[in-house]
Amino acid sequence: MNENIQDNLDFYQIKFNFIDKDKDGIISYLELKELIKECNIKCAEVDLQDLLNESNMNEKGQINYTTFMDIIKKLNRSDTHEELVEAFKIFDTDNTKLISAQKLKLVLEKFDNNLKDEDVASIIKEYDLDQDGYLNFEEFCLLMKNK
Numbered sequence: 270m271n272e273n274i275q276d277n278l279d280f281y282q283i284k285f286n287f288i289d290k291d292k293d294g295i296i297s298y299l300e301l302k303e304l305i306k307e308c309n310i311k312c313a314e315v316d317l318q319d320l321l322n323e324s325n326m327n328e329k330g331q332i333n334y335t336t337f338m339d340i341i342k343k344l345n346r347s348d349t350h351e352e353l354v355e356a357f358k359i360f361d362t363d364n365t366k367l368i369s370a371q372k373l374k375l376v377l378e379k380f381d382n383n384l385k386d387e388d389v390a391s392i393i394k395e396y397d398l399d400q401d402g403y404l405n406f407e408e409f410c411l412l413m414k415n416k
């Protein structure tokens with residue numbers, strides 16, 4: 270993956286310059302999102318926010334090329350995102366983008382014969398941040414990261 274980044278340095282520089290229309294070397298969060306999309310990198314909104322918070326963003330929320338590359342490297346390193354998307358599909362059999370306790374149990378049962386309804390319910394409860402009774406993709410990612 271790192272070699273790949275090296276090869277693509279020019280590519281990223283060109284893309285960055287393209288998005289940075291006023292050429293002051295700084296892009297906004299919206300421009301960053303556009304840039305990430307331009308580079309064909311799939312990234313959830315939450316991931317991007319997290320990465321930005323981790324990165325050396327200055328107080329004004331401005332993003333320069335170094336910050337951008339920092340984020341690109343982190344995104345490339347966490348190639349787990351694709352895997353999470355794939356994993357989510359395994360659970361989300363009926364493509365509702367939500368995992369119910371029932372759907373979660375169906376998959377987890379394959380790994381644990383003694384799995385009880387209560388266990389599944391408590392997993393959902395623990396990660397169901399918006400408390401709608403289902404795990405959406407973000408909540409599912411949290412679950413997987415903590416497993």
Ligand SMILES: [Ca+2]
Pocket residue numbers: 289290291292293294295296297
């Ligand atoms: Ca600019």
Ligand SMILES: [Ca+2]
Pocket residue numbers: 397398399400401402403404405408
């Ligand atoms: Ca939820």
